[in-house]
Structure formats: structure tokens, C-alpha cells
Amino acid sequence: MEKALFEYLLRLGDDSLILGHRLSEWCGHGPILEEDIALTNLSLDLIGQATSFLDYAGKVEGKGRSEDDLAFLRFDKDYRNLLLVERPNGDFGVTIMRQFLFDAYRKPLFERLVHSSDETIAAIAAKSLKETKYHLKHSSEWVIRLGDGTEESHERIQEALNDLWKYAAEIFYEDEVDATLKEAGVLPNMETLRADWEEIVYSVLKEATLETPDNNWKQEGGRKGLHTEHLGYILAELQYMQRAYPNMEW
Amino acid sequence: MSKKEWPLWEVFIRSKQGLSHKHVGSLRAADEQMAIENARDVYTRRSEGISIWVVASANVFASDPNEADSLYEPANSKVYRHPTFYDVPDGIEHM
Numbered sequence: 001m002e003k004a005l006f007e008y009l010l011r012l013g014d015d016s017l018i019l020g021h022r023l024s025e026w027c028g029h030g031p032i033l034e035e036d037i038a039l040t041n042l043s044l045d046l047i048g049q050a051t052s053f054l055d056y057a058g059k060v061e062g063k064g065r066s067e068d069d070l071a072f073l074r075f076d077k078d079y080r081n082l083l084l085v086e087r088p089n090g091d092f093g094v095t096i097m098r099q100f101l102f103d104a105y106r107k108p109l110f111e112r113l114v115h116s117s118d119e120t121i122a123a124i125a126a127k128s129l130k131e132t133k134y135h136l137k138h139s140s141e142w143v144i145r146l147g148d149g150t151e152e153s154h155e156r157i158q159e160a161l162n163d164l165w166k167y168a169a170e171i172f173y174e175d176e177v178d179a180t181l182k183e184a185g186v187l188p189n190m191e192t193l194r195a196d197w198e199e200i201v202y203s204v205l206k207e208a209t210l211e212t213p214d215n216n217w218k219q220e221g222g223r224k225g226l227h228t229e230h231l232g233y234i235l236a237e238l239q240y241m242q243r244a245y246p247n248m249e250w
Numbered sequence: 251m252s253k254k255e256w257p258l259w260e261v262f263i264r265s266k267q268g269l270s271h272k273h274v275g276s277l278r279a280a281d282e283q284m285a286i287e288n289a290r291d292v293y294t295r296r297s298e299g300i301s302i303w304v305v306a307s308a309n310v311f312a313s314d315p316n317e318a319d320s321l322y323e324p325a326n327s328k329v330y331r332h333p334t335f336y337d338v339p340d341g342i343e344h345m
Contacts, residue, residue, distance in 0.1 A: 032256075034277050034288035041291050138287060145280070 004180035005118070006061045007080065008187075010070070011177075011223060013053030014081035017071055018231070019102060020046030021238055022089055031092050038138065042099070045131040052124045072242040076232055077225040084167040086222070086231045093157035096142040097164055101201065103136035105171045108196035117185035140204045147208025158210055165213040170220035171197065258307040259285040261292075263299035271303050282306075 023043035030036025054067035084102060089095045110132055113125035146157040172194050181187040205212055221227065241248060256278040262271035274293050279285035285304040294302070313321060325331070 032278065034279065034292055037295075038288065038291040041295065134290075141283065141287070145284075 001180060001184055002060055002062070004177045005186060006057055007177045008181055009053050009057035009060060009121075010078075010080040013050045013057055013067075013070070014079050015085055015102070015106075016046040016053065017050035018079070018081040018234060019085035019099075020044070020050060021234055022085065022087075023095070023099075025089055026095065035092075039095070042135055042138070045128075045135065049124070049128045049131070052127070056120050056124070068242075072239050076227055076235055079222075079227065079231060079235075080225065081222050081227075081231075082167070082170050083219060083222040083228055084164065084170065086228060086234060087164060087167065088230055090160065091156060093146055093153065094160040094164070096139055096146065097157055097160040099135065100139035100143045100204065101164060101168050101171075103132060103139050104200040104204075105193075105197050106132045107136045107200070108193055112188045112190060112193065115188045121186065136200070140200075143204055143210070144208045147205070147210045154209065157208070161205070161210055162213045165215065166217045166219045169216075169218040170222060173220055173223045175223070256280050259289075259304045260307050260310060261285075261289045262303040262305070263289075263293055264301040264303075265299050266297075268299075271301065274298070276307060279304075 020043045023039050023046065026036065026039040026043075028036065030039055050071065051067050054070040058065040058067060058070055082102075084098060087094070087098055107129070110125045110129040114122050114129060116122045116125065143157065146153040148154070174190075178187060178190070182190070202212065257280075258276055259279055259282075260276050261274050263274045264271045277285065277288050277292055279288050282304055286302055289302050289304055293299070
């Protein structure tokens, strides 16, 4: 049970950590000043969530690892994030589409996790839900603007959707970790999670005049620690300081 | 690509303690909804407020600084408009 809980907390924490890092790469590169700040705000929200989840993961594990140890001193195969969140930023459309597909999952997920029998998870979910509602609003509106915008913006965000679609299926990956936690009541009923995600995604894509890709090829592995080549580069940058100067603080 | 800039918006924020919205700055956004969100991201990051107004800068009609003399100078010589000529009775505090 503790092992499953630790594993699940890594999934939650690593999703937030890696996507938060990806968004931080936009700092100083946003298409306009206001959006530059908006993207880094999202990044800070996500890194805050990662801190909470990884801190709790360290306590559950009971080996004395702090959230910083977990964030900065694991190897790539120990990360449990979705492949979706480690995808490169690409153009603004790619970043927004990646964010949207993720937010559309995170909001209904947190809405369920606030009912978790685990009080710490419920509390972190309640705090994160407020942030995530705004993230989803922000990314949905941009998907609609770009999709229903100019010819070029429509084409680019459609391309982003076509490319990212194969990574979306992993969102609903489940294994014995989920089964164990469901039995313990830590995970509430997730049956309608996918339906909620689809409802959000399809209604926004429709308003954005975007076509849902018809390929159903699934690319997954992140939940099991099998990542794309991109995670290594993220970790190289993320971990550099702690690897080069162990235990440094500033 | 279009080089046209988005319209400018004036941002007003009401702080937790404040009774009125105060002008805090301006920003660019494609429409009022985006202006509100940008204002939220740019101007309320440090808990500055709990309510935002945005007004298209184009809708603000301002007084002409060149007319300042005729608009504001005349009031300077009318000190009797300030309630400073009353004798405050003894025992009245906080005046």
C-alpha cells in the first residue's frame, strides 16, 4: 500500500514538475510580455504542486528523502510523468495544446482527489484545483483563439493537436498501483474521468473549429519510467546544479 | 503575419482593504476577456487585489494638459472652499 501510494505521488508530482520546468523555458521568450508572465505563473503553480506532492512522497517512502532529493537526484527511469508533459515546447500553439490536453485531465482529476480518504492528498488537491481551474480556462481560451483565428494560427495548432494526440491516451493509463489505491479509498471512483476529459476536449476543439485526429496510435511509457529522449535533456538542465555542487543552497 | 498591435487597456484593481478600484497601469490584449486574464497575471501576482476592471484606453477621454491653467488654476485662489475657517470647540478630538 505504501509502495503504491509512493508511486502514485510520483506520478502526480512528476507531471507537475516536468511540465512546470517546460513552461519555465518560456521565461523571457513569450510571444508578448503579458503571456510570458502568464506562462511562468502557470509554471510556478505547477512547481508548487510538485513540491507538495514530492514532499509527501518522501514522507510516505520513509527513507528520509526530501522533495528536493526526489526532484533533483533521481535518474530518468525513476520519473513517472506522462510523456505528454516532456514534449518540447515547439511554437506557442504546441505549448498551449499540450497544456490544454493536460489541464482538461488535471481539473476533473483534482475534483475527484479532493474526496480522497488520504487527507494530505485531498488537501493538496483542493489547493491545486483552484490553480488548475484557471490553467484550463487560460489554455482553453487560447486553443479557441488560435484554432478559430487566422489561417496560419489554425493550421499550426491543428498540427500541434495531430502531433500530441498520440500522447494523450497515456493520461488514462492504469495498473496495479491504481487498483491498490482504489481499494484503499485513496483514489475515488475514476470511471467517468475519461468521459469528463473527452467532454471538455471535444467541446473546446469544436468551438476552435479543430478536427479531432482520427489516428488512435498510443504512445506511452512514462508512467513506467520509459521516457522519450527529451526527458534526459530536461533533467540535465534541471539537475545540473545539484549534481555539480551537491547540497548547494541559495 | 500581421504586425498590427492589440488594443491597449487600462487596468483598475481594487485591493482587499480598498473601497475603490485604482488605476494600476495598462496592457495589450485582443479583447476584454483576455485583458482581464492578462491583468490577473500581470498585476495581481503579489495578492494586490480581489477585483479587476479593464477599460479600453480608446474609451478614455482625458482633459487636455494644455488647458490645465484654465481648468485648475482658478480653484487655487478660492481657499474659502476648504472648511478650514471654522473654530473647533475645545474637547473635540480627531479633527
